[in-house]
Amino acid sequence: MKTPTTSAVVAAATATALLLLAACSGGTKTGSDGGGSKTLTLASVDQGSVEDVVKAFEKANPGVKVRYTTSGADQYQQQVRTQLSSGTAPDVMSVWPGNGNPGATHVLAKPGYLRDLSDQAWAKKMPDAIQSVAQYEGKTYNAIFGQNGIGAVYNEQAMEKAGLTPPDTWTKLLAFCRDAKAKGTPAFALGNQDNWVTQLVLYALVATTVYGPDRDFDQKMQAGQATFADSSWKAALEQYVTMEKTGCFQKNPLGTNYEASQQLAATGKTLGIVQGNWVIALLKQKNPGGTFTLKALPATDNPSQTLIPAAAGAGYGVNAKAKNPELALKFVNFVMSPKGMNLFVKKQGGLPSLPDTGYRADPSLTELSQFITSNRTVPFMDQRWPSAKVQQTMLSGLQEIFSGQSTPDQLLKAMDADYKSGS
Template structure:
């Protein structure tokens, strides 16, 4: 699932005020049930109707709760949750937030460890300090490099197996008259996908413990290996890998551009294999490969996903936890995520075939990156476990993706990121 780009605080406050007003005027009055608020969000895959039906699915298992849906007005769900918390309206259940932004304040309740072990293949995959605040229901590879088979063939390009071949492919594609790489540059989380790929492949691929070393102060963003990884993005920009209008292109438009054949490659999360982004027939026209490293070593940026988190401050915390568990285990909920959002299931008692989900050949091909024995590292800036970045740093890292288009001084920008990290970890 996608997440987190910056928004103007004043705008969020205004929308939050409207949302809270709506809550106060339409609050549940059924005193026989526990009244819960559930903060959700909407995407092309996770529509309003999905959330409504998913809530009903969970309520079958927890009929004694009444659920009020609160929709985040923006992709930055963390910011919205913080606005609600500051207003004394922190939701009872929250969807797809970054737990590290809330655990230090004691705002989240961890899930029961026995329940995790009973239901998930990797029960500790989302653990933070030994506690899990988002169930590890499904996994993602992010990003992958999606490519248009016809445009590759026209330009005489083969799937690159190392970074030199990748930059050569960029040159050949540009010479053929097509934009080499599509970029949703106006949305920072989407614009950051090349940086996520580079940090995951080059930095974590060489040192999987790099993030823990950053917490310990043993490495910095301004160290040569991280600078070299980010410099590759500057080099790609200078090479003309992206459309000149990339920074004004939003996520929805970038998706359309790529599927319309206006670009040959698209660096995006594995959710792009879902039916809300492309049909099964369209998927036949595309392939995908992991972002290539200098040596050709295959590195898979891996994220264990999940949706529900529970407020430790809820007046009905027990019922909130039961609802969150029921939502996470409801087969119909995960089936929708598999089909529309390309989720790779991680359930212990339910196999992919058991869901009866219709998926494309592209989904099946990329799912092998999850099931195969290969080198998996944390998807930089996207995981929900101990390798999550310090609170607030995700947004700072995402914003770097836009800044590099106008400021190619990588060293100074990473020194600034170090300062932001240090400030965040000293709170």
């Protein structure tokens, strides 16, 4: 789901972005020499953070120029497969973990589009949970540098002005939304015009409603012993609809894109935003004096049951037909070095994927860090699905629910059909 489909979410998702995980708009930066062995081409969804990493890489490698583009997750996922199949893809590109979207590890590695990175030193240091979604058929194809979580990111100054505090139960969440609406400041910004954003609130609720009572739900789905339609996915989706009807979001989420939703939360037009932790860096760009904190989004009335979706965020893969493979490997190895990794996660407001980097988490992520260390997290849901089609059906179906063209029952049945056909 940032910015990812989460895939993800995120993390950033998203993570994300995901997708995640997740970036909001496009741009291009071009090196001055126009080509040659000292030029690396790069496509990234990490807008707001990859820029500083590129500068640091160029500084560490005098004479090297990086020609790079940044774009939103939706646009990027539509383009990357076409570029790879036509031979026009860059040397290095954003790749999501697992199998949840068109730009994910399994989807791109299976046809041979990505270079095997298993022989790189960092590949052997990845924690099992991250390594499992960076690999395809036992080989590592994704340089995943960060972990992301999805939750409610609050604007502390806006919360103080409204005289409200983050809710820790479902009942309090609905009361919080009603109180915020009554004060003229909606609780959460929601940018559902970008379809990858639609999944994030749902993932945050599903983490607790589905996986709280059943951590083995994914295995049961894979074995054909469970379905979306006949599980607590339905309860979570109905909660999402209830949040909309209660006024938890600003008017017309379908008419609001990701960047506009950031602006609402950053400037206090809403009290916060349900997103991956990657959004914090973007909010700070829009409001440098603001303070933003990620908290779990509750789905039951027992705080001890609450879980957070947290998983590997989007990383970087090397084009199997890269025009400059040596420089491409040098770049992903820089990303996975303590210097590169810490720079990335600091800018994104995330957590590093490898241990012993010396990184100190931003105070905004204190609760996320606590949930990760106490094993109160679950992977982004799409990372364990059999094909990207399931997520695409979910994203378009959620937009249809918000526009009154579909229902939770219809969406979950469609997701079940795609899950079964992709297994």
